[in-house]
Amino acid sequence: MELEIRHLRVICAVAESGSLTRAAKSLRLSQPGLTAQLRRIETMLGGALFERVPQGVRPTAFGELVLARARAVLPAVDDLVFGLRAPAQHRTLRIGTVNAPLLAGLVSWLDAAHPDARVTTVTRGASTRLVELVEAAQLELAVVGDCPGFELAARPGVVLRPVVIEPVFAMMAVGHPLAAKPEVTLGDLAAEDWIVPPPDDDRIREYWATVLRDAGLAMRVRHEVEGPVLVDLVLAGLGVSLCQATSRQSPGLAIRPIVGTPLWYRHLLAWHRDGPFAAGGAEVVENARRAHGEASRRNDAYPAWLARGADRPLEGNGP
Known part of the structure:
Protein backbone atom coordinates (compact mmCIF):
# COMPACT_ATOMS: atom_id res chain seq x y z
CA MET A 1 0.00 0.00 0.00
CA LEU A 84 -2.49 26.34 -13.09
CA ARG A 85 -4.01 26.73 -16.53
CA ALA A 86 -2.87 28.77 -19.45
CA PRO A 87 -4.94 31.93 -19.96
CA ALA A 88 -7.89 31.15 -22.20
CA GLN A 89 -9.29 33.38 -24.90
CA HIS A 90 -12.80 32.19 -23.99
CA ARG A 91 -14.46 31.48 -20.69
CA THR A 92 -14.10 27.88 -19.54
CA LEU A 93 -16.83 25.54 -18.37
CA ARG A 94 -15.13 22.85 -16.31
CA ILE A 95 -17.14 19.62 -16.11
CA GLY A 96 -16.32 16.81 -13.69
CA THR A 97 -17.57 13.26 -14.03
CA VAL A 98 -17.46 9.78 -12.65
CA ASN A 99 -18.23 6.87 -14.97
CA ALA A 100 -21.23 8.57 -16.58
CA PRO A 101 -22.62 7.24 -19.90
CA LEU A 102 -24.42 10.53 -20.54
CA LEU A 103 -21.26 12.66 -20.48
CA ALA A 104 -20.48 12.64 -24.21
CA GLY A 105 -23.99 13.68 -25.20
CA LEU A 106 -24.10 16.35 -22.50
CA VAL A 107 -20.74 17.83 -23.51
CA SER A 108 -21.82 17.90 -27.16
CA TRP A 109 -24.92 19.88 -26.17
CA LEU A 110 -22.89 22.24 -23.97
CA ASP A 111 -20.51 22.91 -26.87
CA ALA A 112 -23.45 23.85 -29.09
CA ALA A 113 -25.33 25.81 -26.41
CA HIS A 114 -22.27 27.79 -25.29
CA PRO A 115 -20.21 28.52 -28.43
CA ASP A 116 -18.38 31.29 -26.59
CA ALA A 117 -17.07 28.86 -23.96
CA ARG A 118 -14.39 26.21 -23.89
CA VAL A 119 -15.85 23.06 -22.31
CA THR A 120 -13.28 20.89 -20.50
CA THR A 121 -13.71 17.68 -18.53
CA VAL A 122 -11.93 15.87 -15.70
CA THR A 123 -12.71 12.53 -14.07
CA ARG A 124 -12.60 11.51 -10.44
CA GLY A 125 -13.29 8.10 -8.99
CA ALA A 126 -15.70 9.34 -6.32
CA SER A 127 -18.73 11.60 -6.60
CA THR A 128 -18.05 13.07 -3.15
CA ARG A 129 -14.82 14.64 -4.36
CA LEU A 130 -16.53 16.13 -7.42
CA VAL A 131 -19.20 17.74 -5.25
CA GLU A 132 -16.45 19.24 -3.08
CA LEU A 133 -14.82 20.72 -6.18
CA VAL A 134 -18.15 22.23 -7.27
CA GLU A 135 -18.55 23.75 -3.83
CA ALA A 136 -15.04 25.21 -4.08
CA ALA A 137 -15.92 26.73 -7.52
CA GLN A 138 -13.21 24.61 -9.15
CA LEU A 139 -15.84 22.97 -11.35
CA GLU A 140 -18.88 24.60 -12.91
CA LEU A 141 -20.78 21.33 -13.29
CA ALA A 142 -20.36 17.70 -12.24
CA VAL A 143 -22.06 14.47 -13.32
CA VAL A 144 -22.22 12.36 -10.17
CA GLY A 145 -24.07 9.33 -8.90
CA ASP A 146 -25.32 7.51 -5.82
CA CYS A 147 -27.44 4.55 -4.72
CA PRO A 148 -30.61 4.12 -2.63
CA GLY A 149 -29.81 4.47 1.06
CA PHE A 150 -26.36 5.84 0.25
CA GLU A 151 -27.37 9.19 -1.24
CA LEU A 152 -24.90 12.04 -1.63
CA ALA A 153 -24.98 14.43 1.31
CA ALA A 154 -26.08 18.00 0.67
CA ARG A 155 -23.34 20.62 0.81
CA PRO A 156 -23.71 24.38 1.30
CA GLY A 157 -23.80 26.22 -1.99
CA VAL A 158 -24.24 23.10 -4.15
CA VAL A 159 -27.40 22.22 -6.06
CA LEU A 160 -27.94 18.49 -6.64
CA ARG A 161 -30.54 17.55 -9.25
CA PRO A 162 -31.51 13.95 -10.16
CA VAL A 163 -31.27 13.14 -13.86
CA VAL A 164 -32.28 9.50 -14.12
CA ILE A 165 -32.16 6.30 -12.11
CA GLU A 166 -31.23 3.12 -13.91
CA PRO A 167 -31.01 -0.52 -12.85
CA VAL A 168 -27.77 -2.27 -12.06
CA PHE A 169 -27.19 -5.33 -14.25
CA ALA A 170 -24.83 -8.29 -14.03
CA MET A 171 -22.03 -8.92 -16.45
CA MET A 172 -20.10 -12.04 -17.29
CA ALA A 173 -18.28 -13.58 -20.24
CA VAL A 174 -20.50 -14.88 -23.06
CA GLY A 175 -19.15 -18.37 -22.38
CA HIS A 176 -20.14 -18.25 -18.71
CA PRO A 177 -23.05 -20.58 -17.80
CA LEU A 178 -25.10 -17.64 -16.48
CA ALA A 179 -24.92 -15.95 -19.88
CA ALA A 180 -27.34 -18.55 -21.22
CA LYS A 181 -30.09 -17.07 -19.01
CA PRO A 182 -32.13 -14.04 -20.10
CA GLU A 183 -32.07 -12.86 -16.45
CA VAL A 184 -30.03 -13.92 -13.44
CA THR A 185 -30.91 -13.92 -9.76
CA LEU A 186 -28.90 -12.61 -6.84
CA GLY A 187 -28.60 -16.24 -5.75
CA ASP A 188 -27.06 -17.14 -9.11
CA LEU A 189 -24.48 -14.38 -8.68
CA ALA A 190 -23.73 -15.19 -5.04
CA ALA A 191 -22.68 -18.69 -6.07
CA GLU A 192 -19.95 -17.28 -8.33
CA ASP A 193 -16.57 -15.63 -7.79
CA TRP A 194 -16.88 -11.83 -7.95
CA ILE A 195 -14.69 -9.22 -9.59
CA VAL A 196 -15.35 -5.87 -7.91
CA PRO A 197 -13.81 -2.41 -7.59
CA PRO A 198 -12.09 -1.46 -4.32
CA PRO A 199 -14.24 0.32 -1.71
CA ASP A 200 -14.36 4.09 -2.21
CA ASP A 201 -16.02 7.18 -0.79
CA ASP A 202 -19.16 6.61 -2.90
CA ARG A 203 -19.91 3.42 -0.96
CA ILE A 204 -21.28 1.72 -4.08
CA ARG A 205 -19.61 -1.57 -3.24
CA GLU A 206 -21.00 -1.29 0.30
CA TYR A 207 -24.45 -0.81 -1.24
CA TRP A 208 -24.03 -3.96 -3.33
CA ALA A 209 -22.94 -5.95 -0.27
CA THR A 210 -25.84 -4.56 1.80
CA VAL A 211 -28.46 -5.60 -0.77
CA LEU A 212 -27.01 -9.11 -0.94
CA ARG A 213 -26.77 -9.35 2.84
CA ASP A 214 -30.42 -8.31 3.21
CA ALA A 215 -31.25 -11.18 0.85
CA GLY A 216 -29.24 -13.60 3.02
CA LEU A 217 -26.38 -13.72 0.49
CA ALA A 218 -22.80 -12.52 0.22
CA MET A 219 -20.30 -11.52 -2.45
CA ARG A 220 -17.48 -14.05 -2.80
CA VAL A 221 -14.83 -11.54 -3.84
CA ARG A 222 -11.89 -13.04 -5.66
CA HIS A 223 -10.51 -10.05 -7.57
CA GLU A 224 -10.53 -6.42 -6.43
CA VAL A 225 -9.71 -4.25 -9.45
CA GLU A 226 -11.38 -1.49 -11.44
CA GLY A 227 -11.71 0.04 -14.89
CA PRO A 228 -10.56 -1.86 -17.98
CA VAL A 229 -8.76 -4.46 -15.85
CA LEU A 230 -12.07 -5.43 -14.24
CA VAL A 231 -13.68 -5.93 -17.65
CA ASP A 232 -10.65 -7.91 -18.86
CA LEU A 233 -10.97 -10.35 -15.95
CA VAL A 234 -14.71 -10.73 -16.59
CA LEU A 235 -14.03 -11.39 -20.28
CA ALA A 236 -11.48 -14.02 -19.25
CA GLY A 237 -14.25 -15.87 -17.40
CA LEU A 238 -12.65 -15.38 -13.99
CA GLY A 239 -15.79 -14.19 -12.28
CA VAL A 240 -18.92 -12.05 -12.48
CA SER A 241 -19.48 -8.40 -11.69
CA LEU A 242 -22.13 -5.68 -11.74
CA CYS A 243 -22.48 -2.74 -14.10
CA GLN A 244 -24.73 0.16 -15.00
CA ALA A 245 -27.54 -0.81 -17.34
CA THR A 246 -26.09 1.64 -19.88
CA SER A 247 -22.69 -0.07 -19.95
CA ARG A 248 -21.24 -0.43 -23.42
CA GLN A 249 -21.51 -3.86 -25.02
CA SER A 250 -18.02 -5.24 -25.64
CA PRO A 251 -17.31 -8.31 -27.80
CA GLY A 252 -17.37 -11.38 -25.60
CA LEU A 253 -19.25 -9.64 -22.77
CA ALA A 254 -22.78 -10.63 -21.67
CA ILE A 255 -24.93 -8.09 -19.80
CA ARG A 256 -27.99 -9.51 -18.05
CA PRO A 257 -30.80 -7.96 -15.95
CA ILE A 258 -31.22 -9.19 -12.39
CA VAL A 259 -34.58 -10.72 -11.49
CA GLY A 260 -36.67 -8.29 -9.45
CA THR A 261 -34.29 -5.40 -10.18
CA PRO A 262 -32.91 -5.23 -6.61
CA LEU A 263 -30.07 -2.79 -7.39
CA TRP A 264 -30.22 0.77 -8.73
CA TYR A 265 -27.86 3.61 -9.61
CA ARG A 266 -28.89 7.28 -9.77
CA HIS A 267 -27.27 9.91 -12.01
CA LEU A 268 -27.30 13.50 -10.76
CA LEU A 269 -25.95 16.87 -11.80
CA ALA A 270 -24.23 19.19 -9.33
CA TRP A 271 -23.61 22.89 -9.81
CA HIS A 272 -22.89 25.86 -7.58
CA ARG A 273 -25.85 27.99 -6.49
CA ASP A 274 -24.02 31.09 -7.72
CA GLY A 275 -22.40 29.50 -10.78
CA PRO A 276 -23.17 29.83 -14.49
CA PHE A 277 -25.78 27.05 -14.40
CA ALA A 278 -27.78 28.50 -11.50
CA ALA A 279 -30.39 30.07 -13.79
CA GLY A 280 -30.58 27.40 -16.51
CA GLY A 281 -30.27 24.21 -14.49
CA ALA A 282 -33.56 22.74 -15.68
CA GLU A 283 -32.42 22.91 -19.30
CA VAL A 284 -29.13 21.22 -18.44
CA VAL A 285 -30.97 18.41 -16.62
CA GLU A 286 -33.32 17.92 -19.56
CA ASN A 287 -30.43 17.60 -22.00
CA ALA A 288 -28.61 15.26 -19.63
CA ARG A 289 -31.72 13.05 -19.65
CA ARG A 290 -31.76 13.15 -23.43
CA ALA A 291 -28.07 12.14 -23.49
CA HIS A 292 -28.82 9.26 -21.13
CA GLY A 293 -31.62 8.12 -23.42
CA GLU A 294 -29.14 7.98 -26.30
CA ALA A 295 -26.71 6.01 -24.13
CA SER A 296 -29.41 3.52 -23.16
CA ARG A 297 -28.95 1.81 -26.53
CA ARG A 298 -25.31 0.88 -25.92
CA ASN A 299 -26.24 -2.75 -25.26
CA ASP A 300 -29.17 -5.03 -26.08
CA ALA A 301 -30.23 -5.83 -22.53
CA TYR A 302 -31.31 -2.37 -21.37
CA PRO A 303 -33.66 -1.52 -24.29
CA ALA A 304 -35.33 -4.92 -23.82
CA TRP A 305 -35.69 -4.25 -20.09
CA LEU A 306 -37.20 -0.82 -20.79
CA ALA A 307 -39.62 -2.29 -23.34
CA ARG A 308 -41.05 -4.55 -20.64
CA GLY A 309 -42.04 -1.46 -18.66
CA ALA A 310 -40.19 -2.58 -15.55
CA ASP A 311 -40.93 -0.67 -12.38
CA ARG A 312 -38.61 2.12 -11.27
CA PRO A 313 -38.13 3.38 -7.72
CA LEU A 314 -38.35 7.05 -8.79
CA GLU A 315 -41.34 7.71 -11.01
CA GLY A 316 -40.66 9.93 -13.99
CA ASN A 317 -36.89 9.63 -13.86
CA GLY A 318 -36.56 7.23 -16.76
CA PRO A 319 -34.66 8.10 -19.92
Missing part, protein backbone atom coordinates in the same frame (compact mmCIF):
# COMPACT_ATOMS: atom_id res chain seq x y z
CA GLU A 2 1.35 3.42 -0.97
CA LEU A 3 0.30 6.76 0.46
CA GLU A 4 -2.19 8.50 -1.84
CA ILE A 5 -3.80 11.92 -1.92
CA ARG A 6 -7.10 10.41 -0.76
CA HIS A 7 -5.37 9.15 2.40
CA LEU A 8 -4.32 12.70 3.23
CA ARG A 9 -7.93 13.81 2.80
CA VAL A 10 -9.04 11.09 5.22
CA ILE A 11 -6.53 12.28 7.84
CA CYS A 12 -7.67 15.89 7.45
CA ALA A 13 -11.35 14.93 7.64
CA VAL A 14 -10.84 13.05 10.90
CA ALA A 15 -8.88 15.95 12.38
CA GLU A 16 -11.43 18.56 11.29
CA SER A 17 -14.42 16.62 12.63
CA GLY A 18 -12.74 15.43 15.83
CA SER A 19 -14.80 12.26 15.60
CA LEU A 20 -14.57 9.06 13.58
CA THR A 21 -18.36 8.93 13.39
CA ARG A 22 -18.68 12.45 11.96
CA ALA A 23 -15.69 11.95 9.66
CA ALA A 24 -17.16 8.70 8.31
CA LYS A 25 -20.43 10.49 7.57
CA SER A 26 -18.70 13.37 5.75
CA LEU A 27 -16.58 10.92 3.73
CA ARG A 28 -19.59 8.68 3.08
CA LEU A 29 -17.82 5.68 4.60
CA SER A 30 -18.96 3.27 7.26
CA GLN A 31 -17.26 3.85 10.61
CA PRO A 32 -15.66 0.36 10.62
CA GLY A 33 -14.43 1.03 7.07
CA LEU A 34 -12.92 4.36 8.06
CA THR A 35 -11.32 2.85 11.18
CA ALA A 36 -9.75 0.06 9.13
CA GLN A 37 -8.50 2.54 6.53
CA LEU A 38 -7.02 4.78 9.22
CA ARG A 39 -5.21 1.83 10.78
CA ARG A 40 -3.70 0.94 7.39
CA ILE A 41 -2.54 4.55 6.93
CA GLU A 42 -0.99 4.57 10.41
CA THR A 43 0.76 1.27 9.73
CA MET A 44 2.11 2.66 6.47
CA LEU A 45 3.35 5.87 8.14
CA GLY A 46 4.74 4.04 11.16
CA GLY A 47 2.87 5.69 14.00
CA ALA A 48 -0.47 6.56 15.59
CA LEU A 49 -2.06 9.68 14.13
CA PHE A 50 -4.94 10.07 16.59
CA GLU A 51 -5.72 9.24 20.18
CA ARG A 52 -9.13 8.79 21.78
CA VAL A 53 -10.47 11.46 24.13
CA PRO A 54 -13.91 11.77 25.79
CA GLN A 55 -15.11 14.09 23.00
CA GLY A 56 -13.88 11.86 20.18
CA VAL A 57 -10.33 11.83 18.82
CA ARG A 58 -7.46 14.29 18.62
CA PRO A 59 -4.15 14.21 16.73
CA THR A 60 -1.07 12.84 18.42
CA ALA A 61 2.18 14.78 18.20
CA PHE A 62 3.08 12.67 15.17
CA GLY A 63 -0.39 13.25 13.78
CA GLU A 64 0.03 17.03 14.05
CA LEU A 65 3.22 16.74 12.02
CA VAL A 66 1.50 14.69 9.31
CA LEU A 67 -1.49 17.06 9.30
CA ALA A 68 0.74 20.08 8.79
CA ARG A 69 2.29 18.43 5.74
CA ALA A 70 -1.08 17.24 4.41
CA ARG A 71 -2.64 20.68 4.73
CA ALA A 72 0.27 22.14 2.83
CA VAL A 73 0.14 19.52 0.08
CA LEU A 74 -3.58 19.32 -0.68
CA PRO A 75 -4.11 22.93 -1.81
CA ALA A 76 -1.05 22.63 -4.03
CA VAL A 77 -2.45 19.46 -5.62
CA ASP A 78 -5.79 21.15 -6.30
CA ASP A 79 -4.00 24.15 -7.79
CA LEU A 80 -1.95 21.85 -9.99
CA VAL A 81 -5.08 20.18 -11.36
CA PHE A 82 -7.44 23.12 -11.54
CA GLY A 83 -5.60 26.36 -10.97
